[in-house]
Amino acid sequence: MSTVLVIGAGGVSSVCVHKMAMNADIFSDIHLASRTKSKCDAIAASVKERTGVGISTYEIDAEEVPAMVNLIKKVGPSLVVNLALPYQDLPIMDACLEAGVNYLDTANYEPKEEAKFEYKWQWAYHERFKQAGLMALLGSGFDPGVTSVFTMWLKKHKLKTIRQLDILDCNGGDHGQHFATNFNPEINIREVTAPARHWENGEWVETPAMQVMTEFDFAEVGTRNAYLMYHEELESLSKFIPELQRARFWMTFGDAYIKHLTVLQNVGMTSIEPIRYQGKDIIPLQFLAAVLPKPESLGETTKGKTNIGVIATGEALDGSGEKTFYINNICDHEDAYEETGNQAVSYTTGVPAMIGSAMVVQGTWQGAGVFNMEECDPDPFMEMLGAHGLPWNVTELDGPVNF
Incomplete structure (x- = not known):
């Protein structure tokens, strides 16, 4: 059983948090933060109504690394699940390194000023995560994922x-x-x-x-x-x-x-x-x-x-x-x-985000460094995919x- 901190409050985040709450044997304590706390509160209310599980909510600017570090240390999660915008991948990864916590996302980094998304910026973090003994799992959505x-x-x-x-x-x-x-x-x-x-x-x-x-x-x-x-x-x-x-x-x-x-x-x-x-x-x-x-x-x-x-x-x-x-x-x-x-486009991304999170917090997928989904054993993920x-x-x- 693990504590997780989810960043972002869109449709994908809503699905992921709902599915985490449906798997309380894996995710014992769920925290949700975004720039707009009211969106987090709305998701938390829906989760409470549908599952009976309570979720803690926070306001955070994911690009403010010191604030992110403070929030992570306050919550004490074993995993930060980044379901915010791709522009925010690197500052959230920086915060995870400073706070000493594992990281997961569904989409690779994209700079604001250029419509160019690729893995080179995040792959460059491999040695830092390896030296810290932390795992960063990239692209745990549907495509990629x-x-x-x-x-x-x-x-x-x-x-x-x-x-x-x-x-x-x-x-x-x-x-x-x-x-x-x-x-x-x-x-x-x-x-x-x-x-x-x-x-x-x-x-x-x-x-x-x-x-x-x-x-x-x-x-x-x-x-x-x-x-x-x-x-x-x-x-x-x-x-x-x-x-x-x-x-x-x-x-x-x-x-x-x-x-x-x-x-x-x-x-x-x-x-x-x-x-x-x-x-x-x-x-x-x-x-x-x-x-x-x-x-x-x-x-x-x-x-x-x-x-x-x-x-x-x-x-x-x-x-x-x-x-x-x-x-x-x-x-x-x-x-x-x-x-x-939520509609199926959010669902097909949010469910794999939950499953990837389960792979990490349960230790099914382990490693120190930055990893793509292709580097992990597909069988346990596929088993959960069909079941959830x-x-x-x-x-x-x-x-x-x-x-």
């Missing part, structure tokens, strides 16, 4: 080598809004508008954003347009699977989303360059994020399902030649809302995908 674990489970149980990998993320949900994002609008739009990159023959291949598209028939959702994007697990997977010849990430978007996003780009509203307005500098994308619907407000109206998984091709473990496997999860938005008060709301399915395909 579960998709990485799916891949390594296939490599452990089905494929001796993986030469080709495609990650497919489909949200077939309808929230009834003209335009809204299913997670933090600022982070979502920065990701989507960045150039696409994929790994091929030992190097990165870059293409313009949202220019490469394929159709894929997603079970229980239907045929959707999936667009080639860059996503951070491609960086870690290409590092930890040296034989990987090609790795790509695909995400589905509807025509209405693409139309709205194109207009917003054309008028400059997705820019992260400051502009002067009424004597003040403002960031257009931050202003846009402030006027868009909050992702955590979409749960009640969202219908449909998500379908996220990986397709891997390589040499079969049993020596039977080349084989292709598809491993995926399907999550229902309405079921997720009924259980936690995200069942998975493995299918052998006739051959490699050719899109």
